[in-house]
Amino acid sequence: MNNLQPSDPTSIGGYPLLGRLGAGGMGQVFLSRTGSGRLLALKTIRDDLSSEPGFEERFAREIRNSDRVRSPWTVTVVDYSAPGRRPQWLATEYVPAPSLAEWVTAHGPLSRTALLSLASELCGAVQAVHQAGLAHRDIKPGNVLLARDRPRLIDFGVARAADDSRHTRIGVSVGSPGFLAPDQAVGGVAAEPADVFSLAALLVYAATGRGPFSRAGEEIPAATLMYRVVHEEPDLTGVPPELVPLLTACLAKDPAVRPTAAQLSSWLEERAGRIGRWPEECPTALAGELTEAEHAARTVVDLATPVDQESALTTIEADTVLAAPDAPGRRRRPAWLLTTAVAAVAVVGAVVAAVHFGTQRSSAESSPPAQGQPSASATPQKTPSASAQQPQDKGAALKVIQATFELATGDSVGTGARTLTMQQDGNLVVAGQDHTARWATMTAGEGNSARFQTDGNLVVYNSGGQPLWSSQTDGHQGAVLVFQADGNIVIKSGDTVLWGAGTDG
Numbered sequence: 001m002n003n004l005q006p007s008d009p010t011s012i013g014g015y016p017l018l019g020r021l022g023a024g025g026m027g028q029v030f031l032s033r034t035g036s037g038r039l040l041a042l043k044t045i046r047d048d049l050s051s052e053p054g055f056e057e058r059f060a061r062e063i064r065n066s067d068r069v070r071s072p073w074t075v076t077v078v079d080y081s082a083p084g085r086r087p088q089w090l091a092t093e094y095v096p097a098p099s100l101a102e103w104v105t106a107h108g109p110l111s112r113t114a115l116l117s118l119a120s121e122l123c124g125a126v127q128a129v130h131q132a133g134l135a136h137r138d139i140k141p142g143n144v145l146l147a148r149d150r151p152r153l154i155d156f157g158v159a160r161a162a163d164d165s166r167h168t169r170i171g172v173s174v175g176s177p178g179f180l181a182p183d184q185a186v187g188g189v190a191a192e193p194a195d196v197f198s199l200a201a202l203l204v205y206a207a208t209g210r211g212p213f214s215r216a217g218e219e220i221p222a223a224t225l226m227y228r229v230v231h232e233e234p235d236l237t238g239v240p241p242e243l244v245p246l247l248t249a250c251l252a253k254d255p256a257v258r259p260t261a262a263q264l265s266s267w268l269e270e271r272a273g274r275i276g277r278w279p280e281e282c283p284t285a286l287a288g289e290l291t292e293a294e295h296a297a298r299t300v301v302d303l304a305t306p307v308d309q310e311s312a313l314t315t316i317e318a319d320t321v322l323a324a325p326d327a328p329g330r331r332r333r334p335a336w337l338l339t340t341a342v343a344a345v346a347v348v349g350a351v352v353a354a355v356h357f358g359t360q361r362s363s364a365e366s367s368p369p370a371q372g373q374p375s376a377s378a379t380p381q382k383t384p385s386a387s388a389q390q391p392q393d394k395g396a397a398l399k400v401i402q403a404t405f406e407l408a409t410g411d412s413v414g415t416g417a418r419t420l421t422m423q424q425d426g427n428l429v430v431a432g433q434d435h436t437a438r439w440a441t442m443t444a445g446e447g448n449s450a451r452f453q454t455d456g457n458l459v460v461y462n463s464g465g466q467p468l469w470s471s472q473t474d475g476h477q478g479a480v481l482v483f484q485a486d487g488n489i490v491i492k493s494g495d496t497v498l499w500g501a502g503t504d505g
Contacts, residue, residue, distance in 0.1 A: 003439075004030075006488045006500040012089050013081060015042055032091065039094035040078055043155075044087040056083060063090055069132045073125030073153050095152050096293040098286075100206060101141035107283065109209045112240045116273035117281035118151060119203050119243070123265035124275050125153040126199055130192045130261055137184070139198035140176040141205050148290045150278045177222040178211040182230040183255050193255035196264065200250030201234075208238040212251060242271050399483040403454040409447060415483045422450045428460050428469070430489055430501050438487075439501040441469040452481050456491060456498065473498040 004019055011017055012030070021029040021041055026049065032042040049055055060083065067077040079091040100118075104110070110118060122144065129136050136143075138155060145152040177185075181197035204212040212234030213225055234251045236244050246267050252258050259267070265275075279287075398415040407413065407422035414420055418438070419431045426448035430439040447463030456479030458471040473479060476493040483489055490500040 040091045041094045042091045044089045050088045071128035095145045097145045097147040100144040110206045113281045117277045120268045120273040126261040140179040177225040185226045193258045200247045396485045397482045401481040405452040407450040443468040471499040
């Protein structure tokens with residue numbers, strides 16, 4: 001997940017955007033919040049989908065239908081776009097937890113007991129969807145969140161709205177290759193049996209780290225993967241033996257012979273897979289990381305309230321410091337959690353910038369590459385070169401800073417609209433004219449400094465010269481740091497924006 005970009009809107013449907021949570025086949029997902037501070041996942045729908053005849057009506061209908069699924073394993077639909085509004089969007093409650101895909105990528109397959117618990121919980125989730133007369137149609141590892149109390153099945157309704165007769169006629173399937181059922185792959189109507197197939201494929205992934213129709217480390221075209229789904233038998237190597245017969249039945253090519261989710265749930269219970277055991281059976285490391293993620297989410301709400309200058313520049317708690325991977329004495333945290341915590345300090349007021357879920361640009365985990373990076377012993381030149389221009393448009397420059405420029409502890413630079421300050425607590429913060437913090441690097445420590453380097457990289461260093469945060473814009477000699485008329489602070493190379501704090505407004 002990345003910071004808000006200068007081209008991103010500041011709000012959608014009256015909800016302020018705090019950062020980008022990711023992107024999927026249907027559109028972009030943003031972190032947002034309600035007026036009372038409740039965090040939201042706000043998903044926008046791609047323009048090409050929205051422009052299709054009848055999609056808007058199907059979208060509204062399916063979202064209303066999806067809201068009927070009130071179960072412990074789903075997220076609440078909070079709001080969605082009014083007819084005729086663009087972009088179309090959907091806001092649901094936000095769950096600060098990694099997806100199954102992210103967890104398995106970072107930690108590997110689940111243990112047998114965790115797998116059985118996950119299977120039972122997701123059977124309950126799928127049953128709740130089917131009991132409401134719906135089908136999910138896009139069950140995959142990225143659509144399961146590993147929350148503390150139980151997994152959550154997310155993102156149905158949107159895929160369902162896209163699965164119309166036009167798609168069927170031209171043979172375009174809706175779903176994710178490798179996890180969608182063969183009846184979906186050939187363009188048929190995806191109903192309850194297709195969800196059972198996808199659930200079984202997901203459980204194979206959770207058990208082995210790969211789907212039932214792919215090999216470890218293999219990268220193949222989607223068309224090849226879909227061919228295997230339709231014509232080849234699944235590979236269940238590595239799946240716990242007691243689950244092989246169950247998953248084999250669920251992965252049958254003929255949807256008519258697959259068991260129902262209720263039948264699968266009964267079989268799992270006979271094998272000690274019971275609903276309600278997830279908090280005890282989930283991966284041990286997950287609980288601690290969820291605690292940190294929840295803390296970060298609460299901080300988002302706290303910082304999203306206007307404050308005066310003194311409280312806006314308060315110390316960030318030490319237990320949320322995000323050190324660079326090589327910083328001594330720091331435990332490297334997974335990317336989804338690192339960027340969740342960055343999001344927690346990147347918001348205040350109506351517009352804020354945040355990072356969540358695995359970012360590579362402007363992320364606290366990202367440190368400057370060794371190539372072209374000045375050594376820790378290099379003596380920075382505190383020689384700011386700034387020039388003010390009369391703004392001709394929102395992107396016009398109010399102040400242009402050339403490298404090399406350094407902010408020591410307590411130093412600041414800016415215009416009337418924005419100030420960039422290296423705080424006493426070691427955090428580099430952008431504040432607005434009202435002294436409200438608009439963006440922060442989520443760093444802490446005595447003696448930190450910020451340096452805009454000749455390679456175009458903005459870096460926060462600790463007192464020992466270790467990088468704690470960077471904009472990851474190295475390799476752009478001659479780039480400048482620009483305070484724009486729209487309130488954004490950006491790094492530019494010529495007319496190209498390399499990075500932005502996302503503080504426009």
